[in-house]
Amino acid sequence: MTTDYYALLGVARDAAPDEIKRAYRKLARELHPDVNQDPGSQERFKEVTAAYEVLSDPEKRQMYDLGGDPFHAGGGFGAAFDFGDLMDAFFGGGGRRRGPRPRMSRGQDALIRMDVDLAEAMFGTSRDIQVDTAVLCQACSGAGTAPGTQPATCAMCKGRGEIQSVQRSFLGQVMTARACPQCRGFGSTIPHPCVECSGEGRVRTRTALSVAIPAGVDTGTRIQLSGQGEVGPGGGPPGDLYVEIVQEPHPVFERRGDDLHCSVQVPMTAAALGSSVTLETLDGEESLEIKRGTQPGSVLTLRARGVPHLRGTGRGDLYVHLDLVTPTRLDDEQEEILRRLAQLRGEEGVTLVVAEQEASASGGLFSRLRDAFSGRTTG
Ligand SMILES: [Zn+2]
Ligand SMILES: [Zn+2]
CATH class of the missing domain: 2.10.230.10 (Heat shock protein DnaJ, cysteine-rich domain)
Incomplete structure (x- = not known):
């Protein structure tokens, strides 16, 4: 914020010392507080005087021409003019504090x-x-x-x-x-x-x-x-x-935000007949009801059994994903029972028939078709 002292005095930048003196005297006569009571003029008189103090001193004028402002440099007017500030202004090092630095300073975080x-x-x-x-x-x-x-x-x-x-x-x-x-x-x-x-x-x-x-x-x-x-x-x-x-990750519960997710394996028979399982949560034991006819991909939601919100009140939820497990090894008796069951239900052969309403109601048409196809190709 350097004031244009030449403009204040109304002289050219290459004005001779005589010209500067004449310009100042003329302005001072107009603006001097003894002559002019207008507060604006008094302010201008101060500015003009400051401009003259700089431009009438060859050394200060040279400093000013280099871009410095002797009134705003460290140490103020009358003190040794410091070109460090000027260099800072030119080369972007601005803002450096002048003078000795304090021995005491704040510790690091x-x-x-x-x-x-x-x-x-x-x-x-x-x-x-x-x-x-x-x-x-x-x-x-x-x-x-x-x-x-x-x-x-x-x-x-x-x-x-x-x-x-x-x-x-x-x-x-x-x-x-x-x-x-x-x-x-x-x-x-x-x-x-x-x-x-x-x-x-x-x-x-x-x-x-x-x-x-x-x-x-x-x-x-x-x-x-x-x-x-x-x-x-x-x-x-x-x-x-x-x-x-x-x-650290937990072996059972996966955290997503403040919600927790876990998987519970449900045997095919329990999913069909309905059952209840006990889940060891971080809040203690919870009894989960597996409804009769539970489908693959079912999720049970335990409200407010997730992580408490760090800010505010309440907790996230706990989602229990039910993984239906199809038996892979059947002994003779089990196989016989299942075959008998299939017979009774008319499910001995995989069919492609998909009930239209059921498919659209559950939105699972494509997955059902896919299951049927894979069932046919592998079975
Ligand atoms: Zn030293
Ligand atoms: Zn010590």
Whole structure:
């Protein structure tokens, strides 16, 4: 946001010093607060004066011509104009903070992964874990200095934290600034570092934590433990610890979102005659009624027997897929009974007759036809 000082004074960019002075005097006579009481004019008077202060000083004018704005550069007007900002503006490094950087800064966030089984994910649990982290150095309370000693102003940068150098470039002579190698930009050094932390203000250690895992977590869920991350350099405030959940697959129940699915094998006879089975769910035993005449592909739904919703209330459902099992080995007596049954039902030969209503009602015409065809070709 560089103000166009030439436009403010109404002079060309190559105006001679005399022209600039004349233009300023003329404007100042019009706009001076003693003469003109209009608040807008007073504001303009300040701007025009600022423009004159820059353009009447050959050094500042040159800086300004290179694209810098002495009023908005670090240090303000009157301080040494810093070309680091100008270079940043040209080369996209903008926004870099000037001056020494603080020794104390916030610690990093940490991420750990935690395996939980389905029951833990469903009902929540609490886990005691050990984490490698950094904690405040008790010996120096984060200062990094040995007892009774103080940091010293860096001799190389005189406490500025940066080293400036003049370089020639296509822009002319420019000044660049880089972090002081002696103090790494802190502006001070620690001549007598704390022996416990070597001047870092924090020490690495292993700490024990108890993590509460809420009901409903899933793979990818992150639990944020505020302030349980590493203590920052110089004893700075700690970051956060994130625990990322990895839910192990369950041998029986497959999780899809908050719903659970499982399969139960139902013998052909039980499907035909009806039966009940006991299913061991994560909530305990559930009695399932297999209705008389249960068809292949049937699914029983147990409402709210799935995973609790992590956000909000309620639970997903448990879907029990019924796999009808046809016997593969029949002893003589069983075979005889089945043959007799087939005879009684008139099912000795596979027929292609499909009842029109039945087919359209169940929508299974093609699957029935396919079964009939395969039955004919293989049987
Ligand atoms: Zn220490
Ligand atoms: Zn230094």
